[in-house]
Amino acid sequence: MWSFFHKLGSPPWLYGISGSILRWLLPLTLLALVTGLVWGLLFTAPDFRQGNSYRIIYIHVPAAVVALAGYYVMAIAGAINLIWKMKMADVAMKAAAPIGAALTFIALLTGAIWGKPTWGTWWVWDARITSMLILLFLYLGVVALYEAYDNKEAAGKACAVLSLVGTVNIPIIYKSVDWWYSLHQPASIKFTGESSIDPSMLYPLLLMITAFYALFTCCLLMNMRAELLQREARTNWVRKLALAGGRG
Amino acid sequence: MSAPGPAAFCLRLLRRQLVLAVRRPIEIGNPLLFFAMVVALFPLGLGPAPDQLAGFAPGILWIIALLSNLLTSDAVFRSDFDDGSLEQLLLSPQPLYLSVLAYIGAHWLITGLLLALVSPVFALMLNLPGEAIGSLVASLLLGTGVLSLLGCIGAALTVGLKRGGMLISLLILPLYMPVLIFGSAAVQAAVNGSPAGPYLALLGAMLSLAIALAPLAIAAGLRISVDA
Amino acid sequence: MSAPGPAAFCLRLLRRQLVLAVRRPIEIGNPLLFFAMVVALFPLGLGPAPDQLAGFAPGILWIIALLSNLLTSDAVFRSDFDDGSLEQLLLSPQPLYLSVLAYIGAHWLITGLLLALVSPVFALMLNLPGEAIGSLVASLLLGTGVLSLLGCIGAALTVGLKRGGMLISLLILPLYMPVLIFGSAAVQAAVNGSPAGPYLALLGAMLSLAIALAPLAIAAGLRISVDA
Amino acid sequence: MYFQSLDALLHMDGHGVFVWSAYLITSAVIALILVAPGRRRRRFLRQLAGEVKRQQAAAGDTRGGD
Amino acid sequence: MQADKPLLAAESLTLERGGRELFRELSFEVHPGHLFQVEGANGAGKTSLMRILAGLSRYGFTGRVVRSAPMLYLGHQSGVKALLTPRENLAWHVSGSGIYSDQQIESALEQVGLSGYEDVPSHALSAGQHRRVNLARLYLSNCALWLLDEPFTAIDKAGVAQLEALFVRHVERGGAVLMTSHQSLQVEYEVRFLSLLEGVVL
Amino acid sequence: MQADKPLLAAESLTLERGGRELFRELSFEVHPGHLFQVEGANGAGKTSLMRILAGLSRYGFTGRVVRSAPMLYLGHQSGVKALLTPRENLAWHVSGSGIYSDQQIESALEQVGLSGYEDVPSHALSAGQHRRVNLARLYLSNCALWLLDEPFTAIDKAGVAQLEALFVRHVERGGAVLMTSHQSLQVEYEVRFLSLLEGVVL
Numbered sequence A: 001m002w003s004f005f006h007k008l009g010s011p012p013w014l015y016g017i018s019g020s021i022l023r024w025l026l027p028l029t030l031l032a033l034v035t036g037l038v039w040g041l042l043f044t045a046p047d048f049r050q051g052n053s054y055r056i057i058y059i060h061v062p063a064a065v066v067a068l069a070g071y072y073v074m075a076i077a078g079a080i081n082l083i084w085k086m087k088m089a090d091v092a093m094k095a096a097a098p099i100g101a102a103l104t105f106i107a108l109l110t111g112a113i114w115g116k117p118t119w120g121t122w123w124v125w126d127a128r129i130t131s132m133l134i135l136l137f138l139y140l141g142v143v144a145l146y147e148a149y150d151n152k153e154a155a156g157k158a159c160a161v162l163s164l165v166g167t168v169n170i171p172i173i174y175k176s177v178d179w180w181y182s183l184h185q186p187a188s189i190k191f192t193g194e195s196s197i198d199p200s201m202l203y204p205l206l207l208m209i210t211a212f213y214a215l216f217t218c219c220l221l222m223n224m225r226a227e228l229l230q231r232e233a234r235t236n237w238v239r240k241l242a243l244a245g246g247r248g
Numbered sequence B, C: 001m002s003a004p005g006p007a008a009f010c011l012r013l014l015r016r017q018l019v020l021a022v023r024r025p026i027e028i029g030n031p032l033l034f035f036a037m038v039v040a041l042f043p044l045g046l047g048p049a050p051d052q053l054a055g056f057a058p059g060i061l062w063i064i065a066l067l068s069n070l071l072t073s074d075a076v077f078r079s080d081f082d083d084g085s086l087e088q089l090l091l092s093p094q095p096l097y098l099s100v101l102a103y104i105g106a107h108w109l110i111t112g113l114l115l116a117l118v119s120p121v122f123a124l125m126l127n128l129p130g131e132a133i134g135s136l137v138a139s140l141l142l143g144t145g146v147l148s149l150l151g152c153i154g155a156a157l158t159v160g161l162k163r164g165g166m167l168i169s170l171l172i173l174p175l176y177m178p179v180l181i182f183g184s185a186a187v188q189a190a191v192n193g194s195p196a197g198p199y200l201a202l203l204g205a206m207l208s209l210a211i212a213l214a215p216l217a218i219a220a221g222l223r224i225s226v227d228a
Numbered sequence D: 001m002y003f004q005s006l007d008a009l010l011h012m013d014g015h016g017v018f019v020w021s022a023y024l025i026t027s028a029v030i031a032l033i034l035v036a037p038g039r040r041r042r043r044f045l046r047q048l049a050g051e052v053k054r055q056q057a058a059a060g061d062t063r064g065g066d
Numbered sequence E, F: 001m002q003a004d005k006p007l008l009a010a011e012s013l014t015l016e017r018g019g020r021e022l023f024r025e026l027s028f029e030v031h032p033g034h035l036f037q038v039e040g041a042n043g044a045g046k047t048s049l050m051r052i053l054a055g056l057s058r059y060g061f062t063g064r065v066v067r068s069a070p071m072l073y074l075g076h077q078s079g080v081k082a083l084l085t086p087r088e089n090l091a092w093h094v095s096g097s098g099i100y101s102d103q104q105i106e107s108a109l110e111q112v113g114l115s116g117y118e119d120v121p122s123h124a125l126s127a128g129q130h131r132r133v134n135l136a137r138l139y140l141s142n143c144a145l146w147l148l149d150e151p152f153t154a155i156d157k158a159g160v161a162q163l164e165a166l167f168v169r170h171v172e173r174g175g176a177v178l179m180t181s182h183q184s185l186q187v188e189y190e191v192r193f194l195s196l197l198e199g200v201v202l
């Protein structure tokens, strides 16, 4: 167990192992993504109320789910960095933020596009939607704060503090927005809810959710690899790697 | 020449911050002025239908409180950073947790408390029903405390940045949202005649949590900022 | 080593200000983010009823434009004053009127212009009818110019003050009002289907007047601030 | 395959614009986040290789690393 | 003198900044009675070293610093608030290291030549007077270890001579001073140099 | 030397500040070839005088200042923007006194010992390097009259010697320098003193 943690702290080991994980995970992810997309787009029957527009669900929901989960990945990495001063956690946190922001963006955008045919408007100040927008700001805040610091070590610490503070906030945002919403107007817009999901829709959806998780993992690892090299630019193993043209 | 006890030191810091603020009356007047101006702007921008205004008054008042807090929190540590006082604070043998609380306390006194005290005037200008004014003041008192604590986290994290600009508003506005929601909900509840107590209790709980945790984040942020 | 002509110098100043802003990317993004977040605050505070929101959209958008201008204009001369560049500007053989215009121009480009360009997105989020968007953008383009000019007068007068300044912001703020009134009136007119042209023409007239006179006031204000 | 023709697939009873644009933009964003880190890594390695070679040439040393 | 416990010990400090190595494996000890002057051209790394020794920089260097006495650090920035008077600046100083009576503060301000200016807002002081407010803290301090980054900046000749005398008094009483300056000290006391040009020197 | 037109003439300047008279009926002329050093303790009024001479202070004093040549003024504050590189700081300087080629700027920066730092953001420079960026303007300037308020602040010994040589070169070429400093100039040239301690001295 200890030796595992010890290895986790070693950049060349992490670089190597992430390389070999990616070698099989990346093709698998792409395969799952394409299968899920084609399945959802071509082979499922349309929803009886929403017609074909519901096909957006296969990207909208996975993106939203993984975007939310990604924040916790980032915050936990930040906490590890602060408490155990583990450099790899810093790398992971830095790598997670832009991916999370991109997924949040996808969720928002597909939601907005979906809203037009279903609700007749691009944007509604619904509880979930607003909290998603706030999540985007939280991610962007971390990215911007990291970029604003010249000293990257300090940047990592500062972002860790920020993302931890944000974590406390996320459940509050969720709950509070719900309460707030129920006060003001009846839930005229209802998400379809799990119960109405037919297995023929559920399976491709589950596949897509898995694929998005895998996608997140792949992007995280790739970002970490790039970041690792830049941080370790002065060490021998990176220089050797550079001379070998990246294979090694 | 004995070193002062933490409490005595804290009070001295608080006094220092308040004197500094009073010497720059614009600092104190600004949130109020801002408050007054936006209250005046709203009817101008929206058209002054009185009944509609009343419906929106809780939200408007709370949004203004939030914005004026946001605008002033950037400055809490700025001048101390620029003139080197912040370094000295970090090197002090006193517990940083308490010193930070003194800074936040001063900020709250000259923004939050003052705003809460004058808010009834503005509430009347926006036709807020008289019976909601109690919960408006109470919610502002509690809520601006949370806002000051959160705002100072943002201030601490960005004070040392050469290229930060107004980054602080991006960092802390998302954190402000729950306070805004509960604060305006409390007032709205009072307007509708339902009990505002639960919302105020929630704000109180958030305040306690923030008082316990925010100074830790702020202290960490200051150490990072001075180092970078 | 010949001294540059006034126009060339002005362009160099403009470039310098823009580069300074770009080095602080958040500075540029900030008015936009501020815009976005405050647009998000309103429905949270006021309740998300779409039709009501649409009625308020022109006013809300204009108030936000005004606020973000107000927030950023304070900083136009601040850092140059603090590091001594402003003294050097005043000692320069170049005409101060033009130099000042370069500062204002840079400020407008990174706040007003950018805001006007992205405002359609926010307008849609607040359910503003599509046919009003043209006049929203036009009114913002003209109006934010006036706001930048007025804001810089305030900034020039207050930049050197160690204390006080209250009075000056009291003097400048009322000047913002007509811009807000005509700006939101132009959009409101377009929403109602009446012609927005007259309002826009009025904004244009105000802009011309401000361009002619404001730099004089700003130049005088800077000389006073550096002297004090 | 649910759809009868390519045209039906593209049109989707009037919802085609929405569905397709959502899928296209999503694919674009996914492609971006998948490609960007790899490019960043390769560009950095190339740049570093040049730097190392220059240093080695300057030191008159042709061994790889040390 | 070397026998007692050092007030400050630096153990193999190495710092690299902007691609340049500023110092490497720098080790030294500061004992009571030591008067150290850190030497080096502009950009040699004096300020960076002082901040590491004071504990203000915690990242980006390797090595260890052990401090075993209360310390007073004065940096490039004066830490004097322009809106407060000299008296208030000293009484409410954020370092919170002491409670001083009005008399103590007045006598400290007199020592740095500011009597008559106790209640003038500090922004109405000249550059040198502004720095003198800060230097008055040296007369109030009971810290054994002083870390001073260019204390003579903007101070006139008489002021420099007075400060030098103060430093000597402090080290003779068992304190220690580690300072940077581009001027040579004119004192009748053994000055130890720490030169950042050539590496480690004791 | 006194025959030609003065570059700068001060006519019976009197200034009172904070209830103290800093100088009274101060009159002097600065001619080409003059190297003036303004002397005085902290708070004597050197900076106040320089700002009056430069035209930055326009109220609160009596007397008249006549300038008849382009002037370069460097004050206590450096006027160097932290976010710009040294190269940009010089190329886009707000004083707008010249259009310089890249080469001229690089050679000026080299002269002040900043070659290699041309494209580093200025906030990553040390205190002395920061001031040197500003001093590079002296190498670019074609103004005859230099008003320099404590140009040696934070500059190391080598830098001071180099600046002194520059001043001598400038006055020998027909320029004039009026400067304040708490250090005595080490030059082989006649230095005129303007002492604010005792009143007017030529």
Ligand code: HEM
Residues within 6 Å of the ligand: A057, A060, A061, A064, A065, A068, A107, A108, A109, A110, A111, A112, A113, A114, A115, A116, A118, A119, A128, A129, A130, A132, A133, A191, A192, A193, A194
């Ligand atoms: C910009 C607009 C939108 C945003 C930001 C958004 C965001 C979200 C979020 C955050 C989730 C929750 C994921 C989770 O369970 O953790 C979600 C789920 C979902 N959304 Fe949206 N949404 C938007 C618009 C829409 C629209 C227009 C529809 C369709 C009418 C829709 C249908 C759904 C469905 C069916 C789910 C799955 C619900 C469940 O199984 O829990 N969304 N969306």
Ligand SMILES: Nc1ncnc2c1ncn2[C@@H]1O[C@H](COP(=O)(O)OP(=O)(O)OP(=O)(O)O)[C@@H](O)[C@H]1O
Residues within 6 Å of the ligand: C228, E123, E124, E125, E126, E127, E128, E129, E154, E156, F017, F018, F022, F040, F041, F042, F043, F044, F045, F046, F047, F048, F049
């Ligand atoms: N803004 C001000 N308001 C009132 N008095 C001032 C102001 N600035 C300076 N003074 C006073 O004027 C006197 C001269 O100040 P000045 O800055 O000219 O001195 P100086 O000779 O440059 O000193 P130093 O060597 O410290 O730079 C001082 O006694 C100071 O207290």
Ligand SMILES: Nc1ncnc2c1ncn2[C@@H]1O[C@H](COP(=O)(O)OP(=O)(O)OP(=O)(O)O)[C@@H](O)[C@H]1O
Residues within 6 Å of the ligand: B228, E017, E018, E022, E040, E041, E042, E043, E044, E045, E046, E047, E048, E049, F123, F124, F125, F126, F127, F128, F129, F154, F156
């Ligand atoms: N924030 C920073 N980021 C990167 N490099 C820096 C930073 N601050 C300083 N440096 C570099 O570190 C080196 C040492 O700077 P330092 O301030 O320690 O010098 P110094 O010896 O105090 O010089 P001076 O005599 O000018 O005060 C300089 O070359 C400078 O360019």
Ligand SMILES: [Mg+2]
Residues within 6 Å of the ligand: E046, E047, E048, E076, F126, F127, F128
């Ligand atoms: Mg230094």
Ligand SMILES: [Mg+2]
Residues within 6 Å of the ligand: E126, E127, E128, F046, F047, F048, F076, F149
């Ligand atoms: Mg002076």
